[in-house]
Amino acid sequence: MKTDSTTPNHPFYEKVETLLSSMTIREKLGQCVMIEPCFCLDERTSEQFGESYDGVDDPKYLSMLLEEYHIGAFLFGGASQIEDGSAKAWATYINKVSEQNRKTRLKIPMMYGIDAVHGVNFMKGSTIYTHNLAVAGTWNPALTEQYASTVGAELSALGFNLNFSPTIDTARDVRWGRVYESLGEDPFLASQVARALVKGMQSSGNLAACAKHFLGYGESRNGMDRTQADLSDRVLLEMHAPPFEAAIEEDVLTMMVNGADVNGVPVPVSKKLLTGLLRDKMAFKGITMSDWEDVERLYSRHKVVTSRRDSLIRSFNAGLDMNMAVCNIAAVDTMESAVREGSIAMERVDQAVRNILLTKYKLGLFDADPVNIQQASVRVGNDESKKLAKQLATESITLLKNDNNLLPLKKNLKSVLVTGQSANSKRHLCAGWTLGWASAEEDDLSCATLLDAIKTSVSHDTTITYAASTEELTALNLNKEDFDVCIAVISEEPHAEWTGDSFDLALEEEEEAMLKASVATEIPVVMVSMIGRPLKMNWAHEHVSALLWIYSPGTEGAAATADILFGDANPSGKLPISFPQDGSQVPCVYNARSYQSDEVWTRYEPLYEFGFGLSYTSFAYSELCVPTMVKSGEDITVSVTVTNTGERAGEDIVQLYLRDQFATVTRPLKSLKAFRRIQLEPGESKTVQLTLTPAELGLYDEELNYVVEARKIDVLIGDLTGEFRIED
Ligand code: GLC
Secondary structure, eight states: OOOTTTTTTHHHHHHHHHHHHHHOOHHHHHHHHOOOOHEEEEEEETTTTOOSSTTTTHHHHHHHHIIISSEEEEEETTTTOOOOOOOHHHHHHHHHHHHTTTTTOOOOOOEEEEESSSSSSSTTOOOOOOOOHHHTTTTOOHHHHHHHHHHHHHHHHHOEEOOOOOOOOOOOOTTTTGGGSSSOOOHHHHHHHHHHHHHTTTTTEEEEEEEETTTTTTTTTSTTTTTTOOOHHHIIIIIHHHHHHHHHHTOEEEEEEESSSSSTTGGGHHHHHIIIIIIITOOOSSSEEETTTTHHHHHTOOOOOOSSSHHHHHHHHHHBBBBEEETHHHHHHHHHHHHHHHHHOOOHHHHOOOOOHHHHHHGGGGGGGOOOHHHHHHTTTTTHHHHHHHHHHHHHEEEEEGGGGGGSOOOOSSEEEEOGGGGGGGGHHHHHHSSSSSOOOGGOSOOOOHHHHHHHHOTTTEEEEEEHHHHHHHOOOOOGOSEEEEEEEEOOOOOOGGGOOOOOOOOOOHHHHHHHHHHTTTTTTEEEOOOOOOOOOOHHHHHHHHEOOOOOOTTTTTHHHHHHHHHOOOOOEEEEOOOOSSGGGOOTTSBBBBOOOSSSGOOOOOOTTTTTHHHHHEEEEEEEHHHHHTTTTTTTTEEEEEEEHHHHHHOOOOOOOOEESSSSSBBSSOEEEEEEEEEEOOOOOOEEEEEOOOOOOOEEEETEEEEOOEEEEEEEEEEEEEEEEEEO
């Protein structure tokens, strides 16, 4: 049982209170300001400030930040780099800052935060994993936890003790540019994945995960990044809160706040959400931090305050503990005067600093040794991480169409045509947040491309012909009889945040032209979609023979894809998000509060539905056993038998959905409430037991109280349906 570190009998409590009582106001406020040293150096040495320093490790510069402003945390954003970006450079810098910090009066250890969102992705030579949407697409919490633990260990070996990860937003509008970073449209799947990511990331004990972005970020009014979200309390509680509740149950140490306007109030100044919901209702006890300069944006963008000074006062009073101020070290001065004039209460300051100090104690930072630079370098890009990244990519890859079992391809085909510029691209494999914010430089990555992997998979007698563009394809003047198959690799420009927003979900012009030119060859086409999110696939679905969604599978993704293309692995991914027919059908989510009827606006008719994914084998479901009744407040266990009716081993994901026959409030068309990934040999059967607890059986009633209401409920697994009733 975790003892609550905020209660007097906890050993940290005494230490924190003693330290807190010895701190000056300025020392306290410095703990609440997070600075990005590279950006801040640029600003301080610019004409505006005219200060002169010899670099981010200049003792004068560090002394100014740590001793004059008492800054307690450094962040390194997507665009930051220390020297050559090597493990040695990063670890050496962190040691230098920590050494300078030991000259401060109280020597309160620093937090060092960075975005390691799909591996230690800012580090040259590191293993780049697939992104979160694909991680959710594996439906494999155990593997997910192992992945997060491996990345966490690599990151803390470098000296970082805060990872701005995981993104655990549910994405309810696929036009959003960050869908690929999210955990998909379903709160239950997102919760299970969030739990595994936080548990794994924090398993080393000296790295804080950061659940982000609390909350409602994935459902803005028009799907665009950071535009206003108008979400009812019910939608917030049912569709956006659950992953954050799961993260809190896993004792996530920090929470990054969505900077956007939710229901008319930007979340950094929303007492209702930051204090009422997050602290009081969800009992979060860790650090709340703003996103990048989002406190300043309260003034410059949202205009909900009349000055930058008021943005600091209002956000802090709403319950924000740490301001990701980036360059604004003057925030310490401003807040100090605000405290002295009584605009910010000392109790609020103490509460924020208490959360921060407790976290630093929990992470063992007060006893931390300097970073071992040799050890830090050894871990980067090691074989364990490569193996794990390949397995994660393999289990996420989803087969969406496979006419006449065209896949898997034989390795001794006579002749294969490969098309698409990204077939020979490393940066498209990795997509956003790779060695930078939006995309890596091609030459900074070292991994196999899909074309490389295809070439090494086929026999020596197989001819591979490659056309990177429609012009090259035309110039081949090829005869369709000369080719067995065309593998058309279609992708999109790597992007981050708003740069990826898509109003119409259209493929990029060149990519669409490449796809159509590939189909026009009249060679059977296997489309490999290297797109991290559901763009419009209906034309593709109509015209290609097979469609494999590989997401943005990372540095080991080409090998994973080739294994599946040529049958060394059997695809097992299932969709964590729906594919709309086209942009006009958005939002298109399987669990809308809706009912199936003839009216168009109520129908859920995606191109590919949530939870869908084909296999090279087939599975049959039988013997669904559902107890007829369960008492309110008790668990119910359902069982079902799954048989592999095909000729090869495979993994299936048993998905249990509930559908309320009636309730006192309208309910989702159906809701995922349990799942299990199982491996079956040909002809093998397994009986799977899935238990539902009150946490899955309840609902928010009209007053938004969570209750387990007496009612009849259908159980849907595979093509089977059962029912039970809940009795008071
Ligand atoms: C960005 C992102 C956030 C990231 C932060 C620091 O604006 O919204 O996810 O962690 O800045 O890089």
